[in-house]
């Protein structure tokens with residue numbers, strides 16, 4: 001008899017059955033009147049034989065579970081009924097914040113999906129980020145305009161930071177008679193999107209607002225990961241590989257790579273784990289120090305003695321507290337209000353050189369500093385990210401056509417779901433330096449824990 005099925009082996013798992021709460025999604029019918037459900041136009045789409053495909057439409061019983069939070073979310077996909085007549089739909093698509101591989105794919109798939117799946121014909125791109133709503137003319141988009149956009153990096157709609165003027169944005173949405181607004185952006189953008197959604201709800205307008213989370217840093221919570229992240233990690237690995245070659249080819253060579261990661265070190269962590277050439281990975285979530293017992297210099301000294309070279313990866317937001325700043329530098333912000341960082345890579349390189357001259361005067365030593373910052377995000381998405389972008393765009397379209405609003409589409413435990421916009425705007429996604437992933441990094445690098453023992 002299989003011992004795993006013996007009753008003596010069974011364990012009490014009642015904690016698995018604690019109640020799970022379903023996250024409610026805002027729907028246009030919650031605050032507007034005279035909206036009637038219509039049959040889904042997919043019923044007559046030659047490519048989707050909805051009558052013969054079993055369980056084609058998602059029902060209210062279909063949910064995606066988040067094991068971490070014990071919440072259930074509505075499953076993404078087409079619904080039986082829609083709340084927009086395709087011929088009345090006027091779509092606005094906007095990209096905001098920094099670049100991320102896959103932005104153009106999402107735009108392309110929104111346009112093609114709306115056009116081919118639902119027969120929507122009035123689709124516009126708002127150019128240059130949030131400010132574009134009130135400062136530029138929207139551009140008309142159709143499948144012929146966007147057909148090859150998935151092969152291009154950046155955003156062909158252009159983007160920007162700052163320029164968020166709630167009243168002007170919602171007035172412009174109203175004046176241009178947009179009734180579906182697709183907002184692609186990061187954490188800052190999602191906070192703006194919540195305000196736009198609330199204002200539209202306040203004005204009782206029949207306009208759906210959806211957020212499509214974009215962040216190369218992977219700093220948005222709840223969803224499994226953001227699109228473009230895998231592509232960025234792949235590009236980061238190339239920089240690490242070059243740093244390794246440079247370090248190995250020098251006497252006492254250090255290869256230093258600075259990677260993106262404003263407040264989270266996911267790119268640095270994943271590139272470190274997948275490259276295996278890294279001796280130490282420094283991220284914003286982990287305080288570190290240079291001098292003394294357990295510090296970075298002591299560790300590198302040892303590595304150079306053992307291996308003759310070392311590779312150091314640092315996320316841009318790491319160590320910002322230990323770089324000396326002038327009073328004006330402490331106040332400096334970008335247009336969106338994000339603190340302007342000092343260059344941790346440049347500072348570390350200079351401190352490393354000073355340390356070596358002090359401790360090992362006259363001995364050969366080289367630091368090769370590689371800053372691939374924009375190279376890792378200014379590329380088109382790889383195959384996995386392109387597929388992800390496509391599913392995201394289609395998920396967003398199905399829910400908006402079904403009348404949902406104030407939500408974000410994204411994968412949870414590998415399943416596409418709809419999440420209230422407000423939840424996503426508040427959810428950060430820091431690297432947990434107390435979990436097994438970080439222990440794994442340390443076991444790969446053997447780097448210090450930087451916990452001072454005195």
Ligand SMILES: Nc1ncnc2c1ncn2[C@@H]1O[C@H](COP(=O)(O)OP(=O)(O)O)[C@@H](O)[C@H]1O
Nearest residue numbers: 097098161162164185186187188189191192336
């Ligand atoms: N709290 C906020 N409320 C309203 N708009 C915001 C907020 N934070 C950022 N934004 C706007 O969102 C856009 C993108 O924000 P930013 O932080 O630059 O990039 P990201 O969305 O990629 O994090 C900018 O136009 C910015 O003005």
Ligand SMILES: O=P(O)(O)OC[C@H]1O[C@](O)(COP(=O)(O)O)[C@@H](O)[C@@H]1O
Nearest residue numbers: 097098099186215216217260261262
């Ligand atoms: O020079 P820019 O365009 O402001 O972008 C730099 C920033 O963009 C980021 O990739 C994050 O951008 P988002 O906040 O737009 O996701 C950070 O890693 C970096 O600090």
Ligand SMILES: [Mg+2]
Nearest residue numbers: 097186187188
């Ligand atoms: Mg951001």
